[in-house]
Amino acid sequence: MTQVDRTREHLIETYRKKAKHYDVTSRLYPAPGYPQRTQRLRAVRALGLRVGDTVIDMACGTGLNFPLLQKVVGPGGRIVGVDLTDAMLARAQDRIETNGWSNVSLVQADAAGFDFPAGVNAILSTYAMTQVPECAEVIAHGAKALSGGGHWVVLDLKVPGNTPGWIAQLGTAIVRPFASIDEWTMRRPWEAIRVAMQEELADFSWTELFFGTAFLAAGTRGPGTSGVRPRESGHQ
Numbered sequence: 210m211t212q213v214d215r216t217r218e219h220l221i222e223t224y225r226k227k228a229k230h231y232d233v234t235s236r237l238y239p240a241p242g243y244p245q246r247t248q249r250l251r252a253v254r255a256l257g258l259r260v261g262d263t264v265i266d267m268a269c270g271t272g273l274n275f276p277l278l279q280k281v282v283g284p285g286g287r288i289v290g291v292d293l294t295d296a297m298l299a300r301a302q303d304r305i306e307t308n309g310w311s312n313v314s315l316v317q318a319d320a321a322g323f324d325f326p327a328g329v330n331a332i333l334s335t336y337a338m339t340q341v342p343e344c345a346e347v348i349a350h351g352a353k354a355l356s357g358g359g360h361w362v363v364l365d366l367k368v369p370g371n372t373p374g375w376i377a378q379l380g381t382a383i384v385r386p387f388a389s390i391d392e393w394t395m396r397r398p399w400e401a402i403r404v405a406m407q408e409e410l411a412d413f414s415w416t417e418l419f420f421g422t423a424f425l426a427a428g429t430r431g432p433g434t435s436g437v438r439p440r441e442s443g444h445q
């Protein structure tokens with residue numbers, strides 16, 4: 210088993226334990242006072258969705274974004290939730306059944322190996338992409354699958370610039386269950402996400418949120434492109 214495999218196993222185990230209470234505990238995520246619902250709404254608005262559109266919620270967890278996405282795509286639209294952790298998807302399935310949604314489907318897959326369906330209108334990922342070691346590749350694969358004018362939006366956490374190391378560690382301690390905080394802080398995955406989105410998408414925008422502890426990144430697939438399949442097979 211490689212180090213990446215071990216980290217992934219640890220992540221799955223961690224989210225299996227968190228799944229049951231995630232909807233409640235995540236309200237304090239990443240820290241008490243963080244306007245989580247407002248930021249989610251902001252991210253969904255940035256997707257530029259219209260009634261009837263298809264959207265992928267990458268690393269959807271328990272599906273906290275689904276009600277917000279439903280509001281914009283309506284029953285004639287389609288939502289595809291993708292996640293690595295079975296227990297998180299089980300909660301998402303409960304949410305789907307409780308709400309009687311027939312237009313939401315779930316896929317258990319690693320973002321790194323997910324074969325994005327061609328021609329989706331938008332891709333969203335909230336509080337997850339910095340946990341994916343291959344985040345830049347995932348951005349690139351998703352970008353190629355978007356239909357012309359489609360949006361890729363990432364909302365996630367980061368370490369604020371010019372912050373003393375110990376404060377950064379304190380701030381991230383509660384939100385980084387999957388790997389060592391040192392590793393995450395050193396690796397700075399938000400920078401890889403930023404570069405990948407800049408390279409792969411047009412109209413790139415980057416907004417720092419909550420004193421630089423979070424970011425909203427958005428980009429658009431250039432017009433006139435139809436969304437080609439990024440590759441023929443993936444290791445889901």
Ligand SMILES: C[S@@+](CC[C@H](N)C(=O)[O-])C[C@H]1O[C@@H](n2cnc3c(N)ncnc32)[C@H](O)[C@@H]1O
Binds near residue numbers: 270273294318336340
């Ligand atoms: C903090 S939760 C965020 C869930 C949801 N997006 C939200 O905003 O509430 C992180 C989620 O990312 C998922 N995840 C982490 N790494 C992943 C990967 N490589 N592929 C797919 N899902 C992954 C975890 O299983 C977990 O459900």
